[in-house]
Amino acid sequence: MADNKDKPFFVGYLTAPDGLRSFLIGIGIGLILLMAGVGLGIGATQDDPGNGAFRGDYGRQTVTGVMELTPYPVVRVTQGSEHVPEGHTLMLSAGGKQSLMSRVRDLDGQLVTVSGTILDRGELDMMQVRGGQNGISRAEGDAPEMDSEDLGRWRIAGEICDGKCLAGAMRPGTGIAHKACANLCLIGDIPPVFVSTQPVEGSEFLLVVGPDGTIFPKSAYDLVAAYISVEGKVVRHGDLLVFHLEPDTAELVQ
Amino acid sequence: MSVKYIPVQWNPNKWIYDGIMLAGVAAFLWVFIHVTPEILSHERPINSQVHNARAFGACAFLMLSIILAIGPLAKLDTRFMPLLYNRRHFGVMTAFVATAHAGYILNWYFAFSFVPKWDALILSNTNYGQLLGFPFEALGAFALVILLILAATSHDFWLKFLTAPVWKRLHYLIYLAYVSVVAHISLGILQDQQSLFLPVFFIVTAFLVALLHVWAYLAERKTGDPLASAEGDWMRVCQADEIDEGRARIALLPDGKRVAVFKHEGKLSAISNACAHQNGPLGEGRIIDCLVTCPWHGFQYRVTDGQSPAPFTEKIPTYNLRVQDGAVLVDPKANPPGTHVDPVEVA
Ligand code: HEM
Ligand code: FES
Numbered sequence: 001m002a003d004n005k006d007k008p009f010f011v012g013y014l015t016a017p018d019g020l021r022s023f024l025i026g027i028g029i030g031l032i033l034l035m036a037g038v039g040l041g042i043g044a045t046q047d048d049p050g051n052g053a054f055r056g057d058y059g060r061q062t063v064t065g066v067m068e069l070t071p072y073p074v075v076r077v078t079q080g081s082e083h084v085p086e087g088h089t090l091m092l093s094a095g096g097k098q099s100l101m102s103r104v105r106d107l108d109g110q111l112v113t114v115s116g117t118i119l120d121r122g123e124l125d126m127m128q129v130r131g132g133q134n135g136i137s138r139a140e141g142d143a144p145e146m147d148s149e150d151l152g153r154w155r156i157a158g159e160i161c162d163g164k165c166l167a168g169a170m171r172p173g174t175g176i177a178h179k180a181c182a183n184l185c186l187i188g189d190i191p192p193v194f195v196s197t198q199p200v201e202g203s204e205f206l207l208v209v210g211p212d213g214t215i216f217p218k219s220a221y222d223l224v225a226a227y228i229s230v231e232g233k234v235v236r237h238g239d240l241l242v243f244h245l246e247p248d249t250a251e252l253v254q
Numbered sequence: 255m256s257v258k259y260i261p262v263q264w265n266p267n268k269w270i271y272d273g274i275m276l277a278g279v280a281a282f283l284w285v286f287i288h289v290t291p292e293i294l295s296h297e298r299p300i301n302s303q304v305h306n307a308r309a310f311g312a313c314a315f316l317m318l319s320i321i322l323a324i325g326p327l328a329k330l331d332t333r334f335m336p337l338l339y340n341r342r343h344f345g346v347m348t349a350f351v352a353t354a355h356a357g358y359i360l361n362w363y364f365a366f367s368f369v370p371k372w373d374a375l376i377l378s379n380t381n382y383g384q385l386l387g388f389p390f391e392a393l394g395a396f397a398l399v400i401l402l403i404l405a406a407t408s409h410d411f412w413l414k415f416l417t418a419p420v421w422k423r424l425h426y427l428i429y430l431a432y433v434s435v436v437a438h439i440s441l442g443i444l445q446d447q448q449s450l451f452l453p454v455f456f457i458v459t460a461f462l463v464a465l466l467h468v469w470a471y472l473a474e475r476k477t478g479d480p481l482a483s484a485e486g487d488w489m490r491v492c493q494a495d496e497i498d499e500g501r502a503r504i505a506l507l508p509d510g511k512r513v514a515v516f517k518h519e520g521k522l523s524a525i526s527n528a529c530a531h532q533n534g535p536l537g538e539g540r541i542i543d544c545l546v547t548c549p550w551h552g553f554q555y556r557v558t559d560g561q562s563p564a565p566f567t568e569k570i571p572t573y574n575l576r577v578q579d580g581a582v583l584v585d586p587k588a589n590p591p592g593t594h595v596d597p598v599e600v601a
Pocket of ligand 1: 178309318356398438
């Protein structure tokens with residue numbers, strides 16, 4: 001190799017020669033400073049994960065309303081609580097990445113009382129319902145008729161997320177780095193939510209269902225977390241829009 | 255000096271080396287985990303599991319980049335050689351840090367589901383056909399498996415068991431791991447990133463690692479070991495007076511092996527250039543206390559017979575040589591390892 005004749009020679013088990021020692025001390029200190037500096041740089045420039053959160057500070061919320069299976073269960077609130085107004089359409093989930101589906105199968109159109117913890121992020125909210133009878137039970141009285149309004153077909157651009165992480169179960173709860181996590185929520189039948197770049201009839205967030213009012217279709221999993229534009233029917237359920245997303249019409253937007 | 259199967263051979267320099275490395279890792283993680291949350295002005299904090307996962311992941315990437323930079327740096331400037339000396343401990347530490355990264359991710363993003371975590375890691379995203387939303391976790395997992403295999407086989411026992419050439423080839427997998435990590439980051443977090451620090455740092459670092467390798471390769475080609483020229487059945491290495499006392503000249507033989515011709519007490523001896531430990535270039539080493547000393551980890555050999563002094567048992571091949579009209583000629587047929595050859599007077 002190059003002419004290293006006069007360079008000091010290091011043998012691992014002997015002490016380093018003088019000239020080399022100061023070089024190595026410099027490298028050692030430099031390495032520690034470099035590592036601390038990079039840690040600071042990367043750590044202090046992480047993106048804002050948004051302001052979604054579990055609202056433990058609200059305390060437990062209990063509301064009554066009409067259960068609708070979109071097929072994802074939502075409650076059209078008829079009797080609100082401190083933080084859930086009457087007239088609101090509230091999305092529901094169970095603990096973790098599990099849905100409420102098996103517990104509400106027979107309750108479509110019934111008057112129910114649900115109780116749990118609220119997650120919210122701006123306009124978007126969801127209730128994580130408690131386990132067993134304490135979480136969900138039939139309420140006394142007849143369920144009022146609830147109407148929904150067909151808003152026609154739309155093409156909208158934005159991102160499919162899982163509604164729960166987005167609403168604050170995780171920060172960050174959106175994006176490509178979080179995609180596998182979102183998919184796992186959707187596999188567990190957590191309500192998917194479309195985050196639209198332009199508000200649709202005043203809503204930035206839309207609950208997503210399959211084209212025929214089914215659960216989120218398998219073929220749409222590859223669209224999760226990507227920035228897409230996609231078509232489908234939009235139906236208003238109170239203050240919540242439900243987007244019947246048609247995966248075949250999806251296009252990646254760059 | 256060489257190794258027996260001793261669990262780990264410790265000496266003060268290894269302690270200092272490991273101490274500096276651990277201090278660097280600790281500084282990185284401490285600053286990232288405990289200092290930066292105070293600096294970030296988010297309305298609500300990033301979940302600590304994700305914050306920690308990022309700290310350990312970024313630390314592992316930086317460590318891997320440093321490890322890979324050491325090789326070419328040592329080729330370009332021998333003062334970096336000591337950093338090679340205990341690089342294996344650095345590698346093992348990187349495997350630990352990367353495992354912690356994967357652990358935080360697995361116990362957060364892939365937890366809370368009725369699907370078991372490992373199944374979830376493999377099954378929840380199968381979008382292999384598309385770059386946007388590609389299951390970048392699989393690339394990280396692949397890299398982690400390589401890092402763990404290399405860490406597990408890092409000990410000298412495996413080096414002997416697999417033999418140096420096979421072991422070295424196995425450990426070249428580190429490059430595959432690095433490429434995989436680069437893809438893991440490019441297809442993952444970089445797709446979301448708004449702030450610029452991470453992308454710029456990442457691209458510059460990966461580019462520097464590649465650049466150093468190309469640079470060292472070119473430099474080595476330019477100043478590479480000369481091909482010995484034929485003189486009948488013997489090969490001419492250099493002029494005898496070109497060799498300094500206690501040093502060697504290296505030449506490439508027709509069979510692709512390298513010979514190192516040393517001058518010791520005014521006489522010449524030729525041995526194989528490849529150290530029995532990890533194929534280190536003996537001819538770039540020196541004679542210390544009458545023994546050829548490898549520049550990489552300091553294994554030693556007698557120059558006359560290529561044997562390590564007792565109690566060690568390493569042996570390398572020797573070569574017959576003669577001096578004719580001031581030129582050093584070597585018989586390209588190597589003697590069996592450990593064969594004594596009388597040193598030749600320069601005349
Ligand atoms: C089973 C193995 C692995 C899994 C499941 C995994 C998963 C992930 C995930 C999900 C993220 C995105 C985190 C976020 O939301 O910000 C990430 C980021 C990252 N990973 Fe991995 N990873 C693995 C192995 C590795 C390895 C071996 C390395 C490096 C040696 C590595 C380096 C990184 C880096 C540098 C980041 C970006 C960190 C940042 O945002 O600062 N990962 N990984
Ligand atoms: S001492 Fe390790 S290669 Fe020579």
